[in-house]
Amino acid sequence: MQTAFDTDAARWAALAARDRRADGAFFYSVRTTGVYCRPSCAARAALPQNVAFHATAGEAEAAGFRPCKRCKPDQPSLAERNAAAATAACRAIDAAEDAPGLETLAAQAGMSPFHFHRVFKSATGLTPKAYADARRAERLRQALGETPTVTAAIYEAGFGSGSRVYEKTDRVLGMTPRRFRAGGDQAVIRFALGECSLGSILVAATDKGVCAILLGDDPQALAEDFQDRFAQAELIGGDAAFEALVARVVGLVEQPRLGHDLPLDVRGTTFQQRVWQALRDIPAGQTASYAEVAAKIGKPAAVRAVAQACAANSLAVAIPCHRVVRTDGALSGYRWGVERKRALLDREAAA
DSSP, rough: OOOOOSSHHHHHHHHHTTTTTBBBEEEETTTOOOOOEEETTTTEEEOGGGGGESSSHHHHHHHEEEEEETTTTTTTTTTHHHHHHHHHHHHHHHOOOOOOHHHHHHHHHTHHHHHHHHHHHHHHHHHHHHEEEEEEEEHHHHHHHHSSSHHOOOHTTTOOOHHHHHHHHHHSSSOOHHHHHHHTTTEEEEEEEEETEEEEEEEESSSSSEEEEEEOOOHHHHHHHHHHTTSSSSEOOOHHHHHHHHHHHHHHHGOOOOOOOOOBBOOOOOOHHHHHHHHHSOOTTOOEEHHHHHHTOOOTTTTHHHHHHHHOOOBBTTSSSSGGGGSSSSOOOOTTOOOHHHHHHHHHHHH
């Protein structure tokens, strides 16, 4: 598989910059010292005629070179060790009835609390506490659909009291647990159907912000899909003020490069939230591959899960999943059709 460091020119550039992104992509040996190193090694630069490149550490050792004592290329990289520490902490949080504190997690990782906090946030995009809160909210959403009572769901999810749920999870569920359990019973959601240059559009919002921007060919199908999601909610047509909000959304579709300041009511799992935030970080007029988004959120192996999170996005254009493409740059599946994806990218490129 081709990488960004397959050519000698790219490798020399990585050595000059001590680029940590190249670690693991290749190794280099120095004939005069008899050692081999990572591209990011801080050792003094060697003369080009004394340097050889190797695809793996094993290849370098087979050629008679020993590992550098400074960068330790025969051991996991610092990034790999940090990722492993964050993964272990996530598993500890997932398995615990009461989330371990920062000091406990840091001690398990063999780090200071301050350093562990930075490592965890860099790897996951969340603080340990935010991750624990999100995981508990996920368990609550699941338990609300499986347990006989709301109270049972609250305690099964790991909340010590009902008051803590109503204080902290309304922003995650978008409503009280009882309303969520009832499929949105008593929740007020305004929505309107309209037309834009990409076809039919449905815009819906709670009092917290826009919760859905759906595109399609059939307005009736859009309405049915949305109504199925909140079967028990109070769905009402938008008034004049809401029509103004719809106009702002349509303006975003017509000129996606301009960005937006729309209030959003974004709901999803911890992983989906991280993916969607990464999508919002992609500048207008640019694209990123699913693999690049997975690496951005610290989950390089989760390419398929990233694609699934893109497909689950219900806020077209506002969360720009249209900016994610295949590794070769080709357009892949888009929830609202590849032609709409191409049109949005063309508009951003031409602006």
